[in-house]
Amino acid sequence: MTKAAFICSPSLWQRGHGASHPLKPERLQRTYELLAAYGAFDGRESILVQPRQATPEELGLFHTEEYIEVVRSLSQGEGRFNPRRYNFGPGDNPVFPGMYETEALKVGATLVAAELVTSDQADVAFSFSGGLHHAGPAFASGFCVFNDAAIAIHWLLQRGLRVAYVDIDAHHGDGVQNAFYETDRVLTISLHETGLYLFPGTGFVEEMGRGRGRGYAVNLPFAPYTDDETYLWAFEEIVPPLVRRFQPDIVVSQLGVDTHYRDPLTHLCLTTSGYVAAVTAIKELAPRWLALGGGGYDIDVVARSWTLAYGVMSDQEFPNALPSAYAEKYGQGSLRDHEEPRIPPELRKRARRYAEAGVAALKQALGI
Numbered sequence: 524m525t526k527a528a529f530i531c532s533p534s535l536w537q538r539g540h541g542a543s544h545p546l547k548p549e550r551l552q553r554t555y556e557l558l559a560a561y562g563a564f565d566g567r568e569s570i571l572v573q574p575r576q577a578t579p580e581e582l583g584l585f586h587t588e589e590y591i592e593v594v595r596s597l598s599q600g601e602g603r604f605n606p607r608r609y610n611f612g613p614g615d616n617p618v619f620p621g622m623y624e625t626e627a628l629k630v631g632a633t634l635v636a637a638e639l640v641t642s643d644q645a646d647v648a649f650s651f652s653g654g655l656h657h658a659g660p661a662f663a664s665g666f667c668v669f670n671d672a673a674i675a676i677h678w679l680l681q682r683g684l685r686v687a688y689v690d691i692d693a694h695h696g697d698g699v700q701n702a703f704y705e706t707d708r709v710l711t712i713s714l715h716e717t718g719l720y721l722f723p724g725t726g727f728v729e730e731m732g733r734g735r736g737r738g739y740a741v742n743l744p745f746a747p748y749t750d751d752e753t754y755l756w757a758f759e760e761i762v763p764p765l766v767r768r769f770q771p772d773i774v775v776s777q778l779g780v781d782t783h784y785r786d787p788l789t790h791l792c793l794t795t796s797g798y799v800a801a802v803t804a805i806k807e808l809a810p811r812w813l814a815l816g817g818g819g820y821d822i823d824v825v826a827r828s829w830t831l832a833y834g835v836m837s838d839q840e841f842p843n844a845l846p847s848a849y850a851e852k853y854g855q856g857s858l859r860d861h862e863e864p865r866i867p868p869e870l871r872k873r874a875r876r877y878a879e880a881g882v883a884a885l886k887q888a889l890g891i
């Protein structure tokens with residue numbers, strides 16, 4: 524019986540947003556190489572599965588027909604559309620050759636993962652190139668061209684499943700929240716750095732869904748310098764009671780690792796220990812589990828954290844010493860963090876108070 528599937532192909536990292544862009548394809552390559560060096564796919568209970576490119580019909584589960592055509596056209600270098608109308612251009616969302624194929628492959632990887640998990644071929648599947656949670660129906664946003672999470676959730680809804688989405692990326696999962704803001708068939712929970720300081724500037728406690736969806740969109744924002752202890756305390760107060768009450772058939776999780784204290788784009792201060800604890804808590808809540816990647820901009824941290832996450836998924840405990848083949852190529856180190864972030868005590872306390880206020884407000888509003 525296969526427990527865990529890892530959806531992977533070198534085609535996922537052959538093209539990217541450009542040399543100066545933070546979303547480096549090497550993040551994916553390094554993660555795969557580290558897992559392979561640990562022998563993570565050698566046992567019978569853990570398999571490597573090739574992705575396929577999502578079809579235009581599948582992309583159309585969330586995106587508009589026009590936008591899909593725009594991405595295809597821009598990707599081929601045609602001049603028919605003004606990229607700025609769809610939020611493409613220099614900066615966060617550059618157009619690059621082969622963009623359509625690369626980004627549709629990431630969506631296809633997530634759909635392959637969804638197929639494996641819903642057909643009971645795997646308890647969990649990790650589409651580590653996915654989790655592109657910012658893209659909108661007709662615009663790119665925050666490095667995300669196609670929103671594989673929203674597409675996969677629509678695909679799961681079509682099959683009559685109740686879906687809980689848990690997003691632990693440092694940025695608010697705005698694209699997924701907005702996609703299901705008015706329905707009670709999807710519970711979205713996003714834990715992230717407060718929009719006061721970080722893109723996309725949303726994800727406050729007050730955003731709770733609309734109409735039938737009221738109470739089914741949940742946001743738990745954190746202040747800069749939030750540490751493992753505060754983060755995990757707040758997670759336990761909010762996420763398990765809500766997911767258990769909702770009784771999902773499947774949990775879709777976005778496992779961005781830009782919450783790490785060494786991440787260059789954000790200000791949260793988690794370690795690999797806090798990250799692994801959050802991933803483990805999600806595993807315990809998930810009857811079936813579709814796991815997606817997400818942000819994370821320190822390549823060494825990304826490779827180590829997603830290796831640890833896949834270890835949780837596939838019940839493998841990897842030794843702390845990095846395998847010699849990997850260490851020779853990328854440098855010595857240990858799999859788990861061996862240092863703690865240095866946080867001034869008053870900032871640590873301020874982050875704790877901010878989390879306590881958010882948790883209290885959510886518990887009152889949601890009756891948990």
Ligand SMILES: [Zn+2]
Pocket residue numbers: 692693694779781817818819
């Ligand atoms: Zn992020």
